[in-house]
Amino acid sequence: MxxxxxxxxxxxxxxxxxxxxxxxxxxxxxxxxxxxxxxxVGAYKPDLILVDWxxxxxxxxxxxxxxxxxxxxxxxxxVTTEAEKARVIEAIKAGVNNYVVKPFTPDLLSQRINETLAxxxxxxxxx
Amino acid sequence: MDPQYIKPFIASxxxxxxxxxxxxxxxxxxxxxxxxxxxxDVSGIIGLSGDVVGSVVLSFPKDTAERIVxxxxxxxxxxxxxxxxxxxxxxxxxxxxxxKASFAGKKVSISCPSVVVGPGHKVAKQTDAPTIVIxxxxxxxxxxxxxxxxxxxxxxxxxxx
Numbered sequence: 001m002x003x004x005x006x007x008x009x010x011x012x013x014x015x016x017x018x019x020x021x022x023x024x025x026x027x028x029x030x031x032x033x034x035x036x037x038x039x040x041v042g043a044y045k046p047d048l049i050l051v052d053w054x055x056x057x058x059x060x061x062x063x064x065x066x067x068x069x070x071x072x073x074x075x076x077x078x079v080t081t082e083a084e085k086a087r088v089i090e091a092i093k094a095g096v097n098n099y100v101v102k103p104f105t106p107d108l109l110s111q112r113i114n115e116t117l118a119x120x121x122x123x124x125x126x127x
Numbered sequence: 128m129d130p131q132y133i134k135p136f137i138a139s140x141x142x143x144x145x146x147x148x149x150x151x152x153x154x155x156x157x158x159x160x161x162x163x164x165x166x167x168d169v170s171g172i173i174g175l176s177g178d179v180v181g182s183v184v185l186s187f188p189k190d191t192a193e194r195i196v197x198x199x200x201x202x203x204x205x206x207x208x209x210x211x212x213x214x215x216x217x218x219x220x221x222x223x224x225x226x227k228a229s230f231a232g233k234k235v236s237i238s239c240p241s242v243v244v245g246p247g248h249k250v251a252k253q254t255d256a257p258t259i260v261i262x263x264x265x266x267x268x269x270x271x272x273x274x275x276x277x278x279x280x281x282x283x284x285x286x287x288x
Contacts, residue, residue, distance in 0.1 A: 008239065011200055011214040015147075018201070054220070056239050081224020081237070102221050103146035 003028045004046035006037040006063065007079070008055040012102070016050055016079065019106045023113060034058030038066060046074060048117065053080035053091070061094055068095035075120040077112060079104070132179065132230070132276045133157055133259055139225035140185075140263060140272060143218065148198040153264045160258035166271035167191075168246045169206065171219030174238035174253075179230060181276035184250050185219040191268030198267070206244055216240035222272070256281075 003025055007013050013030050020028060029044050031037035033055040041049075049067075053060040064076060077098045078091045088099050098116040100109055137154050144150040160166075169192040171185040187195065189206050196204045196214040204211055220240050227235045243250070252258065256277035263270045 009213055009217040009220070010210055011217045014200065054224075054237065054239060081221050083225065083228035102224065103143045105146055 001025055001027065001047045002044060004031060004037060004041060004044060004049045005029070006031045006034065006049065006055070006060065007052040008032050009052075012052070012079075016109065019109045020113070022106065023110055034060060034063030034066070037063050041067060041071075048113070049074060049076045050079050050113075051076060051096070053078060053082045053087070061091060064091065064094045064096055073120070073124065075116050077116055079109070129278075133261065133274060135226035135229035136183070136222065136272050136274055137261060138229065139222045140261075140270070142225055143221045144195075144265065147218075147221070148195065150195070150198060150265050150267060152270070155262040155264065157259050157261045160260045160273060163249045164247050165243075165250055166260060166262075166273065167269070168244065168248075169215060170243045170248065170250060171215040172241045172243065172250055173219050173223040175223070175227065175235055175276060176238070176279075177235040178233040178279055179235055179276055180279050181254050181256060181274070182250065182252070183219065183223045183226070183276075184273040185215070185222060186271040186273055187215070188268055189244070191265075191270060194267035195265070195270075212242035212244070215242045 003020060005013050005016055005028055017028055029040060031040055035058040051060040051063060076096045077100060078096045079100045081102045083101045091099060098112050100112050141152045144152045165184060166186040167188045169187040169189055173183045175181050193205050196211060199214055223237050227237060252275050254277050256275050258273050258275040261272040
């Protein structure tokens with residue numbers, strides 16, 4: 001499984017990579033903002049995207065909106081400090097499949113990744 | 128300053144430090160800052176805009192910052208490490224983001240973090256609001272949250288006066 005991690009903080013990308021490695025996912029591409037991610041996503045074709053919200057150049061919500069114009073199915077999880085209910089709703093409407101608020105425990109992130117992949121797999125099979 | 132703007136930072140630093148670093152934080156009595164220099168040598172800085180304006184500085188002694196960042200990243204890190212500032216920035220980002228979620232009914236945006244390392248530096252204020260220092264103690268050493276914040280309409284009124 002190919003995973004794209006989008007976060008302007010290398011520290012946060014490393015923390016998430018370590019959780020992904022514990023889940024057995026080691027094929028990971030990194031992007032430092034939405035613009036960088038858009039330039040990589042076409043060639044990389046990820047099976048799962050983890051995206052931060054607040055980033056320079058292009059924020060995560062703008063990335064999600066751009067990406068969903070051409071790709072409706074790749075699962076996306078927003079991993080962000082934006083915890084307000086209105087923000088969660090905004091992100092879901094834009095097309096993310098799940099939402100994790102920072103700070104998170106490794107167990108919580110693992111759980112959200114697993115449930116997102118399972119749900120998206122069920123939807124794909126039902127289609 | 129309205130205590131409703133201070134309490135969320137106390138809850139947030141305790142949540143971030145315990146969740147990400149398993150590090151309990153003991154908070155001491157907040158006080159008004161009477162010195163323009165930051166409390167300690169390493170500052171993680173975030174700007175706030177929207178219904179409230181101001182800034183949040185997470186201030187660490189260098190040794191404490193190195194210990195805390197090493198806990199967060201799981202590897203020994205010093206202030207000279209290339210990723211040190213990034214890690215400090217992510218900590219202040221999480222603390223500020225968590226706090227702003229508790230500003231009931233307020234729409235607030237946070238800036239990308241900046242980090243300054245060096246003794247005796249100052250962070251310029253962009254509002255007339257007083258700065259409140261929240262001293263915190265951890266097993267890694269002391270940390271201070273410096274909050275300068277006011278409602279946006281109060282800031283406009285103060286500028287016009």
